[in-house]
Amino acid sequence: MMDPSVKTRIPSDGEPSRILAYWSPDDVVAVWNNLAKGGTEIERAPQSPGAAHLRAAWLGPPSAPRLRRVAPLEQVDGYGVFTFPYGPISMGVPEAGRFDVRTYGERVLDISPEVGFKARRILSSVAGLTIEDAALRIERLAGPFSAAHVSAFLAATESAAGRGISAREAWIRALAQELQRIYNHIHVVARVAEAASQNVGLAQAHALAEDVLRLMGSTFGHRWLFGAFLPGGPPTRLGPDDRVALAGTLGRLSKEFERLWSTFQTSRTFLDRIQTTCGVSREETLRWGAVGPTLRATGVAWDDRLRSPVPPYTDLFLPLATESSGDALGRVLVRVLEVRSSFLLLEQMLERWPASGSTQLPASEAIAPGRGVARVESPSGDLVYDVSVHDGRVGRVSARTASDANWPLFALGMRDAVFTDFHFAWESFGILFAETDR
Amino acid sequence: MIHVPSWLQLAWERGILTTKYPFEPARPEEVSPAGVGPVPTSPLDQLTDAPARCPTGAITLDAVDQGKCVRCARCLGAGFAFTGPVESSEARRGDLVWAGGRPGAQTNDGPLADLGRSIHVYLVDVGSCMACNLEVLALSNPYYDSQRLGIFFTNSPRHADVLVVVGVPTEEMVEPVRRAYEALPAPKAVIAVGACAIGGGVFAGNPGLKGALEQVIPVDRFVPGCPPPPVAILHAILATMGRSRTPPGGR
Numbered sequence: 064m065m066d067p068s069v070k071t072r073i074p075s076d077g078e079p080s081r082i083l084a085y086w087s088p089d090d091v092v093a094v095w096n097n098l099a100k101g102g103t104e105i106e107r108a109p110q111s112p113g114a115a116h117l118r119a120a121w122l123g124p125p126s127a128p129r130l131r132r133v134a135p136l137e138q139v140d141g142y143g144v145f146t147f148p149y150g151p152i153s154m155g156v157p158e159a160g161r162f163d164v165r166t167y168g169e170r171v172l173d174i175s176p177e178v179g180f181k182a183r184r185i186l187s188s189v190a191g192l193t194i195e196d197a198a199l200r201i202e203r204l205a206g207p208f209s210a211a212h213v214s215a216f217l218a219a220t221e222s223a224a225g226r227g228i229s230a231r232e233a234w235i236r237a238l239a240q241e242l243q244r245i246y247n248h249i250h251v252v253a254r255v256a257e258a259a260s261q262n263v264g265l266a267q268a269h270a271l272a273e274d275v276l277r278l279m280g281s282t283f284g285h286r287w288l289f290g291a292f293l294p295g296g297p298p299t300r301l302g303p304d305d306r307v308a309l310a311g312t313l314g315r316l317s318k319e320f321e322r323l324w325s326t327f328q329t330s331r332t333f334l335d336r337i338q339t340t341c342g343v344s345r346e347e348t349l350r351w352g353a354v355g356p357t358l359r360a361t362g363v364a365w366d367d368r369l370r371s372p373v374p375p376y377t378d379l380f381l382p383l384a385t386e387s388s389g390d391a392l393g394r395v396l397v398r399v400l401e402v403r404s405s406f407l408l409l410e411q412m413l414e415r416w417p418a419s420g421s422t423q424l425p426a427s428e429a430i431a432p433g434r435g436v437a438r439v440e441s442p443s444g445d446l447v448y449d450v451s452v453h454d455g456r457v458g459r460v461s462a463r464t465a466s467d468a469n470w471p472l473f474a475l476g477m478r479d480a481v482f483t484d485f486h487f488a489w490e491s492f493g494i495l496f497a498e499t500d501r
Numbered sequence: 502m503i504h505v506p507s508w509l510q511l512a513w514e515r516g517i518l519t520t521k522y523p524f525e526p527a528r529p530e531e532v533s534p535a536g537v538g539p540v541p542t543s544p545l546d547q548l549t550d551a552p553a554r555c556p557t558g559a560i561t562l563d564a565v566d567q568g569k570c571v572r573c574a575r576c577l578g579a580g581f582a583f584t585g586p587v588e589s590s591e592a593r594r595g596d597l598v599w600a601g602g603r604p605g606a607q608t609n610d611g612p613l614a615d616l617g618r619s620i621h622v623y624l625v626d627v628g629s630c631m632a633c634n635l636e637v638l639a640l641s642n643p644y645y646d647s648q649r650l651g652i653f654f655t656n657s658p659r660h661a662d663v664l665v666v667v668g669v670p671t672e673e674m675v676e677p678v679r680r681a682y683e684a685l686p687a688p689k690a691v692i693a694v695g696a697c698a699i700g701g702g703v704f705a706g707n708p709g710l711k712g713a714l715e716q717v718i719p720v721d722r723f724v725p726g727c728p729p730p731p732v733a734i735l736h737a738i739l740a741t742m743g744r745s746r747t748p749p750g751g752r
Contacts, residue, residue, distance in 0.1 A: 152625050152677050154656040157634045159626045159674050180673045181628040184707045196556055199573055200703050206632025206728070250635075263508040269642035270518055276639075280533025287632045289535070289727065290573050295554075297535040297574040297583075319515075326507045497631050 160496035169481040210239040211441035219450035222427035222435025230421040241405040246275040247442035248398035258486035341476035341488035342390035351471040355444020360393035367440035391491040443493040466498035535572040536730035538585030541602040551579040568597035568699040571727040590724040590737035614743030619651040623661035629668030633695040633728040658684040669697035670711040690721040
């Protein structure tokens with residue numbers, strides 16, 4: 064159930080509620096929608112100075128989805144200062160997207176991400192579909208975050224319809240989300256290692272990520288969890304014997320991850336390369352509404368799994384991972400801590416798995432007749448879906464993804480960096496063009 | 502006592518992880534159940550419930566179009582099973598339409614057979630969810646180790662022999678992918694990886710999308726799946742080199 068007090072809740076670290084993550088989910092989506100339509104006013108302005116910052120920051124082109132752009136810091140010009148386009152096709156960023164990089168020699172004066180190259184018009188295309196057909200498209204919005212997206216979408220439709228789900232179903236969703244979080248975080252470690260030319264570490268991290276993909280494939284029938292929560296999806300293997308085997312495999316992977324990370328920690332080459340690289344301050348993450356590891360790496364203790372918990376997170380122990388440096392190392396360290404906490408969550412889940420035919424959870428509160436919202440902590444941070452449902456069919460769908468929220472921090476982190484820092488920055492933020500080009 | 506550097510020790514202790522494919526068939530753990538196509542378990546024309554269940558129109562009472570199939574598994578309750586071959590890529594789009602739901606003879610001769618043992622690959626995303634991208638890039642991890650087969654990723658289309666394209670082509674990516682294709686030196690080949698690149702997948706018909714990669718640039722190989730598993734992509738690349746029928750033990 065959505066906690067209406069979230070909007071005004073003051074985080075335990077004493078920071079005022081200035082960022083989008085602290086707002087209630089419907090406020091987040093309302094603000095985002097209004098700005099995406101070209102508006103400059105907040106329809107339901109939360110009592111938060113963050114809204115003013117967001118208005119000031121909205122400098123993108125008129126077509127949705129739009130990108131919050133950080134205003135150029137330096138308007139210097141002259142010999143040696145030039146802007147070069149990077150993308151939309153490049154091997155450095157294996158996605159269709161572009162950056163305009165303004166440089167003076169190696170120094171990056173400013174960087175402007177450009178989205179929209181792979182806009183697939185997914186959210187507008189699901190209007191009128193059944194929830195199951197719409198979910199087939201939503202889970203293919205961003206493959207590496209499919210469990211988070213489809214969980215948030217389904218939870219929003221359930222909220223809109225006033226329908227609860229069984230405890231077992233909620234646990235299956237959480238299990239899948241934690242497995243996918245482990246995969247994504249290990250993948251980020253691998254990509255950062257690749258940028259640092261740590262080739263043995265890269266190979267070992269990629270192998271571990273492949274192990275997790277295979278585990279998801281054998282457990283949910285699909286390596287990317289497509290269809291895992293939908294009726295008639297691929298065959299799952301979550302019986303008693305399967306869970307024992309799953310726990311054993313997770314225990315082995317946890318040990319291998321610890322071994323891998325302890326080896327990374329002995330590599331000064333790796334640590335030196337990412338320490339102080341592309342840092343953002345706590346003030347900046349709060350001002351620009353960062354979410355996920357980007358936010359937590361600056362010492363702000365926010366995680367949807369703890370701040371807006373839904374079952375089974377309400378019943379499990381989850382240590383909150385934070386760092387204070389705000390640089391690429393800090394973001395990697397938060398992800399490493401979260402791999403550990405996800406293994407711990409999975410261990411608890413498998414020990415206390417609800418019996419089949421277990422209790423029905425109460426329905427989440429709808430924010431209006433036929434309209435519901437839900438938020439989920441995706442691997443890169445807070446993800447919010449706002450869905451209206453009429454006669455069992457999807458009406459309007461809006462979303463604010465973690466990538467939407469974190470773009471400005473990437474641009475800020477790259478200021479005054481050198482271009483060779485680009486890949487450390489890009490990978491450590493965990494942004495996907497696919498999440499914005501929806 | 503000899504001090505062994507920790508990285509070497511780590512790699513040594515994990516041992517050799519690399520698949521024996523293509524010298525041996527792919528192992529079950531290398532391909533998840535939904536990594537292969539659905540095949541009818543009884544005569545297709547008797548499975549009258551299946552076409553209505555299929556969200557992409559891949560199933561009719563006459564044939565199954567593997568190029569449209571997104572492996573959603575809805576047909577599993579209507580007389581289908583995920584038992585298709587993992588080596589399912591085809592040189593002609595029409596060959597992915599399996600009459601009676603059964604695969605026909607496969608075309609393996611590739612346009613780059615004369616290039617010898619080494620080939621360079623350039624990955625292009627024209628509108629994907631990132632899953633296909635990551636399955637293609639997985640070929641360089643130790644489990645698949647495409648370099649042992651002379652398959653290398655390159656950072657420029659100028660250095661590439663093969664364009665591996667993922668995603669449903671958007672209007673915005675038409676010009677960039679055409680330019681990338683033109684930048685490849687001849688002889689060259691294009692592999693469309695995944696249902697989106699083949700025909701739009703679940704997004705077929707959305708405004709602003711071209712629908713199929715072959716409407717934008719010539720395609721030499723179609724790899725079905727959503728996404729296809731790395732082994733299927735590896736097979737497709739080998740097929741463009743005319744090497745998919747590698748004899749056991751051969752290199």
